[in-house]
Amino acid sequence: MNSHELLLLYNSFVHLIMSGLKGLQGEWHEEASKNITFIVTKDCQLACKYCYLVGKNTKERMSWKTAKQAVDYILSCEKDMTEDSVIFDFIGGEPFLEISLIDRICDYLKMRMYELNHHWFNSYRFSFTTNGLNYDSPKVQQFIAKNDHHLSIVITIDGNKLKHNLNRIYKKDGKGSYDDVVKNIPLWLEQFPEFGTKVTISSADIPYIKESVLHLFGLGIHEVNINVVFENVWKEGDDKRFEEQLMQLADAIIDGGFYEDYVCSFYSENIGKPLDLVLENQNWCGAGMMLSIDALGNFYPCTRFAAYSLRSKKPIIIGNVRDGIDKNKLRPFLTLDRTTQSRQECIDCEVASGCAWCQGENYDAADTNTIYQRATAICKMHKARVRANNYYWNKLYRKLELEGMREEFEKSKPKSNDVIC
Amino acid sequence: MLQYLIILLDETSTSFCHYENANQERKLMPLDVLKEGVRFGMMENLMIQFVYPDYELPQAYQEVVESIDHSKIKPYGQEDADVLIVNGFQKVKADVPVVLRITKQELFVHQEEIAVMLGDVPRLNVVLTDVEAFAEADFETYKKVLAGLSSEVEKLYVDGKSPQLNLLTDRMMLSQMNNCGAGDTSITLAPNGKFYVCPAFYYENEADSIGDLEHGLGIKNKQLYKLEYAPICRHCDAWQCKRCVWLNCKTTLEVNTPSHEQCVVAHLERNASRELLRSIRQHGTFLPEREEIKEIDYLDPFDKRDTWQ
Incomplete structure (x- = not known):
């Protein structure tokens, strides 16, 4: 039996184990999970106008050799990577363009975690944020079936057709991608009904925010995680236009009763308060606690520090699959706090909580x-x-109080994630 | 607050710190640049430190140098220095402070001769030129070497002398951080008429300037050179540490973040100073105004970051 056949046999064995363990999965610790990102390709079918990935290309595709080296290195670092759980994130470009490679990586991860009796075995997730264009392809669907219960897949749809097509256009001809994505939403919601979508707002999108969020609710997406881009793209008066859209959306959500079952992450009770200098001095971003690997086998503290993400700076490479992680390069990230990096205006800000940043x-x-x-x-x-x-x-709480429903709402209100990148 | 201006008189001016100056070709700072630099120092009320090459300056240069209060940093063997620099191990005698720039291996091999030198110079600053190359085994050796040097320093104190060895005696004398201060309390004027955070930044990358004599200083993100903006260092009490911002940049890519190696080396020195202070005090009253240096259970403050809040 050659090594390839052995691997196939092992994959079947591991799949059998995993299938048998459905319902008996290891405990999942979202809050205590390590995030490891494989940048499997820098290619994408789309050329979204707000995309921060300025260096996308068709050449930098991860090889199996590099991926395997990365897995071997990561799993050899169990003493340093002590988080209870792990999220293996696959991004691009568009990750599902490399579904065959991803499938092989995931099989190898499962096999090696089992062989090593690694503490992440059965406390792992494979995570994807996809443009959704080939979500219904046989290869992607086979992968989903095979890795059931260990998947997190988010399809990015930006709102109604007008807003989506304003930014999310095809690279080849500039045509909007809305129709090709929305056809896959029912299948995705059937498979992942609990997951939300991610919406990004830049200056040109502001007039369409209200209609877009309501449209996504109408598609059956119960959680809309939404954020404005961090880049300096904002024009004079954008804040007023933005505020007006959010006010109109607030009215629509409350008057339409959507608040009972739907969540839009723009509205959070935790934002807009001053922050304590000592007790609330944590860094916002998880860069440095995460690990990203690119096609060359280089490690980054987060994907945003890879060359294809940077407009004006050199990449920050913290190691590679051959030499491992240079821990000195991680020290600035792991000791970064809010006040040390903030201007006095931000430190003194009376509505500081919830004001995010991307490292x-x-x-x-x-x-x-x-x-x-x-x-x-x-x-x-x-x-x-x-x-x-x-x-x-x-407005919402006054309405609920008048209706005598506030207490009940407090007990069962839907939760949202503050997704920022 | 800016207090010192370091002026590199020549492209071959001696290194007095961690960095190497590999330039072989002599090229003096133009005289008009020197004059402007001195004028800048006067106007900004800065103490000037002139860093010399290994040859005598022309008379016109000497006259400009003598036109302002200053100190002279010169290669060993030259006359009229305030600080002498020795590159690589050699036995020296001097009546001014000496900076001995050596590798860790040279220190390990020559520790006994270095101990003898303590009686031959008023102050010895040992600068390790390869701090970033320390490995775990080196830390152990360094700890033993410091203990050995400490015994010799103790004997000299008992004999009524007051030897100064930066690695051991500085921490005993200090009550707060006393670091290099590059970019905060000091800047460097290079022969090209431009300012740099320190000489190392000039020799590493000439494009890395922070202003020039014509337009003045423009240190971007200058707060990051201050102790309060250094998350690890502001929690640290290895007060004698150089806190070399150039080594920081080289090893962690940030001027405000030291490497593991720099921290451990500084803490081994701190702990050796603690033992030395305790030992000397067993012979009688010594530095009564200074508190004991506390015992700690770490060598790298980074490892204690969870307790910083």
């Missing part, structure tokens, strides 16, 4: 080669969000 964008926009200079391009947009958010909760 990669901070680095890319900084005056020097540092991750310790917080970019503040979204300042006015955050403040607009806070005002609309206050309006939303005040």
